[in-house]
Amino acid sequence: SQASKLLVLPGDGIGPEVMREVAKLTQWLSTARGLRVEIAEELVGGASLARHGVPLRPEVVTLAKEADAVLFGSVGDPNWGHVAFDKRPEAAILGLRQALSLFANLRPAQVFPPLVSASTLKPEVIEGLDIMIVRETVGGVYFGEPRGIETLPDGTRRGVNTEVYTTPEIERVARVAFDLARLRGNRVCSVEKCNVMESGLLWKQVVSALHEREYPDVQLSHMLADNCAMQLVRNPKQFDVIVTGNLFGDILSDLASMLTGSLGMLPSATLGAVQENGKRHALYEPIHGSAPDIAGQGIANPLAQILSFAMLLRYSLKREDDARLIEQAVSNVLASGLRTADIMSEGMARVSTETMGAAVLQEM
């Protein structure tokens, strides 16, 4: 069979550090388990800005479109905070989401049993927690027009952004949520702010109508975004699948992953539409960011990046066994007591990025 095409984009900060550990796993899978991948690696974000003057070159977008899957690190670099919007490191991930129409970001908030104590929440509140947040990622206030900063005749400046959602945009992401719910706890909670925003009111109406038409077997509830933030703290286990827009999803999924105490452990997948050839564009990335504060120290947790790679193997390359092998290895390493700084707790052994990566490889 043909080799699968993989595009690897380490990005900024700790991105390249954690990606290095994935490279070792890929190599091992090729040798030991017949994984056949053709890997291209490119700069994005601040790294690309420094070398090429732009955060995302068109060549990289082309490679991403041709690839069977994209493995992304993270972008963001405080040194580029004051340049124009389309020149920011962040424009790389936003541009890829748009160019490949990656509209559904799947963000699991799961608690790893040996890490329960790393959470700031009480064990009984989060033990067994398993939420899937489906966040819309190519619409909403992130991309709506008009946008910008204008200066009025009297010198006052005015910053504007536009939140827009249309029926088809809402339906396609809600479908992903309902389909996922059927494979899990069969419950979807749709989150918006319909009491003050018409875009949220439309969201609620469209999700309700789709539910009635196509998914009456799934249990659907609606929640305001402010209440959802509270409920995630009060009783996170009430949720199964949450579906929401781009901005609320950004905030609520970060909140949910921090509840688990395992932010450095959590992968995510961003999916596009199924194309005519049956394939689906997909990008895999850790939930954590580029963490400039700890970059270069070799102490970042590589497990979220490694688990993102496992998701890639499962969903894009259909290599369920390899995915399981990695996930089991990660489990074993945690059980053996190794911890990077972010998930450290008493009695455990604190290790570097490299040692953690090597330990996972060893377990395989």
Next chain:
Amino acid sequence: SQASKLLVLPGDGIGPEVMREVAKLTQWLSTARGLRVEIAEELVGGASLARHGVPLRPEVVTLAKEADAVLFGSVGDPNWGHVAFDKRPEAAILGLRQALSLFANLRPAQVFPPLVSASTLKPEVIEGLDIMIVRETVGGVYFGEPRGIETLPDGTRRGVNTEVYTTPEIERVARVAFDLARLRGNRVCSVEKCNVMESGLLWKQVVSALHEREYPDVQLSHMLADNCAMQLVRNPKQFDVIVTGNLFGDILSDLASMLTGSLGMLPSATLGAVQENGKRHALYEPIHGSAPDIAGQGIANPLAQILSFAMLLRYSLKREDDARLIEQAVSNVLASGLRTADIMSEGMARVSTETMGAAVLQEM
């Protein structure tokens, strides 16, 4: 001296139930401590819709403008979820904020020592927590135009809202935050999403410039809204004053108050500009909502409403002693072990709204 004018607006759900307990305190303060207030009480929200067909009558707005302070309960009633935006119960509070230019909502997230165990967070994470969130309340996506739902020729529907912030709107609320910080821990964290929204970028720039010009003695930091949600869970005690826009403030302040385990305990004040006569419009309300799920059962916690009244006495009526008296009474009642359902924990005595209110009065 002249009697102060108070407008009391109980609203919907548990609003009238908890307001009843405040009325008893007012009466006692009048008899025992010479408080001179002229009280007008009016319907707002769903209650006003049911009687008058609108959530907020112009007469009520006039009374609010003439009053020395407004004591608000809460609005929101699921029975009115499907009517037009300006006919919703919520339009009452949004309309009052606008009509009186109540632009700065002060929301403390404080932990009451005897309630530490009611939080879902570990005691060491929240003990001593004392954050003040200053939320902008008359701008942003709540009020920006254009807004609405339109149907395109092909039948697609499109929901639109507009996030707008101008230099003066940002400056006046940032000033409130800096002034408050000087009376507290002297630190302000300004929160936006400047990496994807120009309105957030302007927000950050204006806050920074004001800081340099007028508040160089206050420590200022900036944080993205998604990161702020995470940091509030990871280490909430890192914050002193947080200043942010309407939508982020709505979500983050609800999140912060839930961390404390004392949502039913937390008051808020919403302030307008200082007027020519030296007065300042102000509205006081609990952070919690109308809680339709428990309305009518007589089990709601009246303490947030009572403490909102204490804030009113302190800030609008300049009756510091009366405010302290109430706060001390609340403290004593908690210490004595009385708890409403929301703050119940083992070994405590579960009481009704009325018993809790009576106990506070008793302590005074």
